[in-house]
Amino acid sequence: MVAHIEPLSIGRERDAARLTSDVERRGHLVGRNIDHRYGSRALVGYIRKWRRQRAERRRGRNDCRPNHEPGQHDYFSPPSDAARRNGVATGDRLCYTSSRQPIGTQIVAEIRQRRANPIRLGVFVAVLAATLLPQIASAQDVRRTDSVVVTATRTEQRAFDLPVAIDSVDASRIQQDQLQINLSESLARVPGLVIQNRWNYAQDLQISSRGFGARASFGARGIRLFQDGIPATMPDGQGQTGSFSLASAQRIEVLRGPFSTLYGNAAGGVIAIFTEDGPQTPVAQMQAIGGSYGTWNAIAKLGGKARGINFVVAANHFQTGGYRDHSEASRDQFNAKLRFMLDSDTRVTLIGNTLYQPEAQDPLGLTRAQVQANRRQVDPAATLFDTRKTVGQQQGGMTIERKLGADTTLRLTGYAGQRAVRQYLALSGIADTSSGGVTDLDGNFAGVDARVTARLALAGGPLSLTFGAAYDRQDQARKGFVNNNGALGALRRDEDDTVHDQDVYAQAEWSPLPSLSLLAGARYSDVRFVSDDHYITATNPNDSGRLAFSHASPVAGIVWHAAKDVNVYANWGNGFETPTFIELAYRNIGTGLNFGLQPAISRSTEVGVKAYMFETQRVNLAVFSINTSNEIIIDAATGGRTTYKNAGKTHRRGVEAQWEGALGGGFSAYAAYTYLSATFAADTTTGTPPQLVAAGSRLPAVPANAAYAELAWTRADWSGFSAAVEVQYADKLYVNDRNTDAAPRYAVANARAGFEQRTGMWTLREFVRVNNLADRDYVGSVIVGDTNGRFFEPAAGRNFLVGASVNVRF
Template structure:
């Protein structure tokens, strides 16, 4: 689709410009809403009440992204966003794209592929990921989902039990270490204040069906007052053939948490179990196939029966002590993951064990002329993977003659191609200091040191198979400086200078396109320096605004490419230097009847110095990232009825380093409408119907960067009707 025209300027509203069209419609809706509110005095009074509530809500928000005591976001020198999931009526929770909608600087590429996690990018970090999430640090309740080598599998995250998401939209290695080009922290739903309550959802749409049941409760004393204990348990089951051919999914997840306060210390135990016996890999398409039918699969993925089966378990223990000024937090976790992953080039089997912990705290003192807050912490993680690769013999019939690669025709697994143990250990510590100067000025500095050790022990050494054993140690020092000025009680201005580093994963270090043995000694971590300024807060007591401008320089950027003549196998190389600059804008407003939000991200990401042999890519755009990304929504509520329209529009996206292949720009609209029925006894029903991709736009929601066989395009979801029934009982 390289012949698509360039995306037109946002200053002009053209018929074929999806972003301008979407923006114009949203502005028209906003204007219509404002006009309707002004028509009656009663509506004006309701709006005044809503504005007061919004201001109080913002003032009362507390976040822990600084890894110390909960703070007001207006005192932090970061671009920070929060998405409270239950604030959006009948949100599908079918993927992270739903819950991260409307956060500027965050791009979620839904690959419509149950075998592949959605690709999440924060300011472009993560857009190159071949599988899982890369370049972005992902946590749940402070426990890292990101492995020590920087990779994050998201398939086992149960969104039904998530209540909100906090996002740092910028480099945060000074606090979080490796792969912290951005930070996404999923926070679990709080237990019901009642002794026992149930929240169940039934969802059907696009060939998939999902059912979930969440039960929770809180401990009370003899007077009925809620104490410091509670529990929550959630089970979710998803099954169906999916929106494309060869996209069957069969998955079950369970999550539980129990909390108690003993001797002034808050303890919490969490457990997760995830089981997916079958998730088919539908693959990417050529431009011609995408234009013909986006439901088509990659035919090679069918003949090779590409898919995955996963089992994962994790147990975590958290403890916290202290008040708002002085805190101490600790955590421990252990987990296992087994993966059986037939791919076109091989069958990959992994048996993984992970463990880790953290200890961090903060103390505020007023003994000096200006109040001083000090924080420090240490994080440790370890992963051990026992990896086996087999020859993929799925195309051979049982009657075929035996060969050295496929000694037992009819068996999918052929001869062993790889047998090794991979170990990755990460250890990092940080210190942070913040001075509260007069005139509501908060100046802070942080410094972190990280050391990541990679080791491979080869168990399959033959006359033709070289010894792939090896070890590499990668380390980094990450400083950060920031300042925030709370110019008004509900408005702040901030600036920061921050850094990030990202190591290759253990798989990226072992996948060498030239077939060399051992770990790739030429593949280095990428390092980023970022300068950022921004403003956030309430304007005119009704409009919440968030504007951030940034410029980043990345050295040794990690760039993926498909290995020639080995379909599905990826390798990585370093680009010399890249530059990124962008503007992120988010405006939201709420009244008694309407919620309106618009988020726009402008990005200009380019290779400054990048040569591969005789090819010169200097000045080319970094693939996978649109120059313009606009998301918007309008929700109306009245007398129990509600309706939501939301849309995403993107300019065209480059799919290769040479900027010769592009996915066209698009705009996709979704609509939902439902009714929250009055409670009957102890039960309340909330049915919702919706249409995703209402106009059935054919587009590439994601691209495979530098793909072979011209399979660059991963289709967005086709139009589908969805139905959700929510049942609440207490």
């Protein structure tokens, strides 16, 4: 599934030019012409001929329909072997009714009722779409110009031609009419991805991809994060989105499904942000945005090209008083990118960014009674212990790309950084074995990734091969102190934690036929944890230890180019997810790391269809099934401290659908829908003392249904006027594994409008945005498994943003 989120007419024109240059430069897989003469047209012709012959042989037999209409003909067929396996008896008939209509075929099947299986349903829908959509698309002569992405294959490919679910959100959606602080502003429209804004900057966003990562009490878990090819996820799988510079982002790619495992540990999905290149003519931008609750963001950006160096530099200062009491926060960010050619065959890219977020207050969650009494209040424990968090991070990296020949490229990426965190929890931690009520982390991280990509030919078809190796390391000093009602107290924990991974991977893409493409790969990961305990007393023994996990993750996919504007695909793969040091940090009983945790192993299957119709409409559909063993779940959560355990097996079954189209008259629309059934497949327990989690219980913080829709209107002749209405829906969110309570489902509407004026070297833009138009009271996210019952994090009521920017070219 693919959503290139921009007006179709603009995207097609720009991408067509870009792809043309790509074809001239590489002349291989990207932009290749696909011959479908031996694909769907031949199949449809054969089916029509077969139907005519069957009709002649069976002429005179009774209709399978009670009311036979003139101009329609019935064709009968005995059930196939596959149909019999699905429950169709030998004596049953399949009745195909074709009417004299220009488009489409009605299909009626007389079969026994069976319980729906999403994969079988997906295969049926894919085959049906492959048969019908080419009849619609064949009458068009429109060049397919989908977005170009790199996350799926590590080389530039049109997303439309890949057997994966991947979305690309461009800069206009990330920056225009937005605060430009949270990923939830622009990625809420991506199906399969759930990003809940906690309205709590001490805990970051709550992000899950197809249900992976929903358990995270803070930060991103189960999803790999990258900025310009540099990991924002540590080797143990824990990541933070706060360092992402949205003000200088060119696009964000979101990869879901099995192929995300090629990025290693914790790959339930991949979110990759790419910094824009500087324009050929230097441009300076100043932007100011302000709104409700004392929220404002000041942005400065400079980009251009000078003395052969392409550059972009962006900085911003964000501040908010917070929707709830005790939720003030501020953030300073800086991001820079330099790119230049060492020689005609070697390109160098330098990246550097910083984040400083001091004393972000943590209002904690609320109980149901507290939400009903005053949804903006803070729990007394938060003020008693002055819960807050400070984060500082600096990171730099370099990528060298070297052509080793006409069809071979070497890419080498290295990075290093430092991250410090101090968090005051809602407990004192005075006991000698408690690990403290203040967590202090100070760590360094670094890594390198090297890969070679070669473009060849095999059996007359183009072949692309990629081989690579990666090494990542994090060294962290972890300390814990007593929380003396908001003041730093005595030492209660002191250890040095190290985690590193050593991975090798390979990918191959081959087109043996003009209408068929194959994509396969594998990654072997070796992840090792070492903890050296320095806090040893009479009552607190030496808790040093080490763990090692390794796993091989194969994936494979196939695409049938059924027509010029219709692709049908399927993929399969497995992967693994190790516990993070945060998840290893505490035990329910005893001291030291929770070395009993084991990696979760997942096996995933997906089928889907991608299609253009009527020149301006795009439809994407994916159906998936994921089986996981040793699922890592929350055991208990108290005052900001969370313990984890392994459950048995879980099942995820889901459907993702998208539609985007230009409606004429300056109107365009977009809609996305996700259905996800994420359940425990076997009984397990949680908490102390253990409590039963029955098979069939839903995974917490994962909505069964989610949807996003948008209607936009632009009038360039009205001083660059644009406006849009957005609607977002989420089903109820269970708060724990036992499903004893849930945040109610909600639907909210937002509206935005803006103007743009261009005169000479100046470009001015103004906008206003209103969120939660109906002022609905709803819970935006939940804290999974909180033992105090403080599950609920209320979202803001009606709130607004206004902003203005000025760009000058010189």
